[in-house]
Amino acid sequence: MNMPFYVSPEQLMKDRADFARKGIARGRSVVVLSCNDGILFATENPSRALHKISEIYDRIAFAAVGKYNEFENLRVAGVRYADLRGYSYCRLDVTARGLANAYAQTLGTVFTTESKPLEVELAVAEVGFTPDDDQIYRLSYDGSVADEQGHVVMGGQADALGTRLAEGWQAGLTLSEAIRLATRTLGAVGGDGLLEPGSERNLTPDGLEVALLERARPRRAFRRLQGEALLG
Amino acid sequence: MATTSALGGAPRKVYAMICDAGRLADAYLRPGSSSFLDFLSDHSPELLPGAGGNLAQPTSETLSPHATTIVALAFDGGVVMAGDRRATSGHMIASRDIEKVFAADDYCAIGISGSAGMGVELAKLFTLELEHYEKIEGSPLSLDGKANRLATLLRSHLPLALQGFVVVPMLAGFDLSRGVGRIFSYDPTGGRYEEHEHHGTGSGSVFARGALKKLWRPGLTASDAVRVAIESLFDAADDDAATGGPDPVRRIWPVVATVTAEGYRRVPEDELAEIVEVLVAQRRQGGRQA
Numbered sequence: 001m002n003m004p005f006y007v008s009p010e011q012l013m014k015d016r017a018d019f020a021r022k023g024i025a026r027g028r029s030v031v032v033l034s035c036n037d038g039i040l041f042a043t044e045n046p047s048r049a050l051h052k053i054s055e056i057y058d059r060i061a062f063a064a065v066g067k068y069n070e071f072e073n074l075r076v077a078g079v080r081y082a083d084l085r086g087y088s089y090c091r092l093d094v095t096a097r098g099l100a101n102a103y104a105q106t107l108g109t110v111f112t113t114e115s116k117p118l119e120v121e122l123a124v125a126e127v128g129f130t131p132d133d134d135q136i137y138r139l140s141y142d143g144s145v146a147d148e149q150g151h152v153v154m155g156g157q158a159d160a161l162g163t164r165l166a167e168g169w170q171a172g173l174t175l176s177e178a179i180r181l182a183t184r185t186l187g188a189v190g191g192d193g194l195l196e197p198g199s200e201r202n203l204t205p206d207g208l209e210v211a212l213l214e215r216a217r218p219r220r221a222f223r224r225l226q227g228e229a230l231l232g
Numbered sequence: 233m234a235t236t237s238a239l240g241g242a243p244r245k246v247y248a249m250i251c252d253a254g255r256l257a258d259a260y261l262r263p264g265s266s267s268f269l270d271f272l273s274d275h276s277p278e279l280l281p282g283a284g285g286n287l288a289q290p291t292s293e294t295l296s297p298h299a300t301t302i303v304a305l306a307f308d309g310g311v312v313m314a315g316d317r318r319a320t321s322g323h324m325i326a327s328r329d330i331e332k333v334f335a336a337d338d339y340c341a342i343g344i345s346g347s348a349g350m351g352v353e354l355a356k357l358f359t360l361e362l363e364h365y366e367k368i369e370g371s372p373l374s375l376d377g378k379a380n381r382l383a384t385l386l387r388s389h390l391p392l393a394l395q396g397f398v399v400v401p402m403l404a405g406f407d408l409s410r411g412v413g414r415i416f417s418y419d420p421t422g423g424r425y426e427e428h429e430h431h432g433t434g435s436g437s438v439f440a441r442g443a444l445k446k447l448w449r450p451g452l453t454a455s456d457a458v459r460v461a462i463e464s465l466f467d468a469a470d471d472d473a474a475t476g477g478p479d480p481v482r483r484i485w486p487v488v489a490t491v492t493a494e495g496y497r498r499v500p501e502d503e504l505a506e507i508v509e510v511l512v513a514q515r516r517q518g519g520r521q522a
Binding site: 049051054055056074076077080081083084086087088102103105106108109220 | 254255259271272275276356357367370
């Protein structure tokens, strides 16, 4: 007969975190960065139908890495949350902060109470009317939230790419500069590890999923960038 | 990679998880349809238009102001929809500048006549329904899908229609698959009817439709069609007390929108002012009496 034996809470949480981290690190990275024209989202994604970047509300978008079925479920929940809130109050009352909080609670509860944590990492971003008002929140599998300043990389080799992105990023980038920076960052991951600066892979628009929360657009600011728009 | 994790690495700026919103309720995370209406009826039925129980007696129509005439007509490459700006409460004018034509999405316009409060709410819910579907599914509904969805919405409103809060919407959209503008009219039970060439609803529609019959012709351009729409509303306002004509004193013009392959476009005020000016000058010619 199996005897239940004691597992310390530290060990339990660590095991879960390792499990989730492994799942998230397996996929391709997503890059989110603020620029003059808005907030840019980019990732390598050969599929035109299964999106990792999506519209949530007028000025709010969502990006995710990890298990598709899990973040898709959270995305739909986010759209429902935003639409219901906007319908019962006013469109201006839907904020990225509120949504990030709701996601954080959900992720945190699942992490501590369910048998398996969600293997996802999310970014929720809201484009402001000036670049200073941009908000980018990054949510981890355990429900922790980080308020990122200007840029973030999630999934894959997020740490290394994050450093690359931070080196190239500055306030006041134009859209084409931002697209070039994003693709260069994504292209820095080769078949066996990180490539040297200057020798990044050249990514073609076909394999990229890119979207912009366009600052100057009235009402629904989200638009996908495809084909020639990406050649900058 | 866990720079922000509560367990490993140094967090840059980790917020304490204190918020009043709480976690997303199960209803949000449950797999379901792409319809906002379904979600709302399931999760928060109290927010549906007309929720709050049935009224015991059929109510007087004066409880809610009445929105009146809407016209729509097709032209080469699209469709125009226009609505006057008056709402009435019995014999009184409840509003001179109410708007009854809305962009339901990039490729269709919805106009409402009947009970104003309910109609505006219905248009808002329908707009959200289309946007919600588009966001969840990643692609918009077909025009027929949109028209059917509006019929369903209207059917769920039937108990209120029986209480006297009748809403009669009209839908005009550009069918991207066929490349033409199409018009749909409805009855209060949710009946959906596709109209050809032109149509009107609301109290002044008898007169507006008479005018449309004479003014509409095949091969109209967008600007001709806008002029025809305004002229038909002018005729409706001439004979129907509940329809407001153009008001040059306050500079209130009908709401006119075109929907083409380029999308929804609301005709700007100065363009409308010019058209009205020409129209009034034409009618003044020869000192007409009737």
